[in-house]
Amino acid sequence: MKYLIPNIILALLLLLTFVRCDDPLPTELINNEEEVEIEVINSEPNSIVITGYDSTGIVDILPRSQTVISLSGIKNTINGRTFYKGNTEAIFYDTTKSVFAQENKFIGFKTFENGRVKVGDRIARLVPHFLKYRENFEIKETLVGVKHVILYENTLLPNVNKLPYNENIRIEFKNRFDHQSSFVARLPKEIIGKINVIGNKEKNNLKIDIIWDNNFTEQDEIIVGGIIKEKDRREMIPLFRLKKFRKNNFTIPNSLIKQILAGDYSSLVVSFIRKTRITKPTSRLGDIYIASQSIHNIWIAL
Secondary structure (H helix, E strand, O other): OOOOOOHHHHHHOOOHHHOOOOOOOOOEEOOOOOOOEEEEOOOOOOOOEOOOOOOOOOOOOOOOOOEEEEEEEEEEEEOOEEEEEEEEEEEEEEEEEEEEOHHHOEEEEEEEOOOEEEEOOEEOEEEEEEEEEEEOOEEEEEEEEEEEEEEEEEEOOOOOOOOOOOOEEEEEEEOOOOOEEEEEEEOOOOOOOEEEEEOOOOOOOOEEEEEOOOOOOOOOEEEEEEEEOOOOOOOEEEEEEEEOOOOOEEEEOHHHHHHHHOOOEEEEEEEEEEEEEEEEEEOOOEEEEEEEEEEEEEEEEO
């Protein structure tokens, strides 16, 4: 079962990419010396829309464009072992067809097929696209259409079958009428994170040191999330976004960890995120929103 755990993130990946929680609480500045901002993303795990755990830091209820592409290189470090995966998705939204849950609550849009999508030398396959939501405290899902997907298989080998970090990659479309279009997107440099756990929960002095690689930029972000403890609920809830760091290390203070522990989570996940976001205008598809990211998730058992 432990080898299935890394798949949880990919099973939920991109759900949050196009789904916004309630408006975040005001940003909090930890102290003037560090100048690190902490933003509450979702403090309510029982909200109607299941945000899951995106790890990309995008939390929007409406898609940024009718065509959205996500390219994600993902590493999951669990119990000292790192698994490497990748995920590319192209989703074409029909914004004239809204999807609602109970009490007429909006949860998203219908999606549709748009011919063939090719990323690099790989052709995406068409898969059903579901939206998950809660109704009467039960998790439900509804089929809203399809999406174009490329999966880079889970492996322990860092250089096998993964997205090309810090390189250009060509994305090509061919619709049902055989009209073609293409453009080039730039992938970010690979992010490498490290954590040191200091103290422990029992003594109420738990702190977490987070450290980046030498390619650290001020645009890098951290998302701290929790895995719900309940037996039948394995989704991961994003809790806080940390951003605007001035250096490549920071200690998550015990005061913040106490707030996380109050949520009764079985594990924490610290997600290091390096991303690029661009909008490409095209003549046939309109504006295409592209999110490319390198993600390193590190799991911490509580």
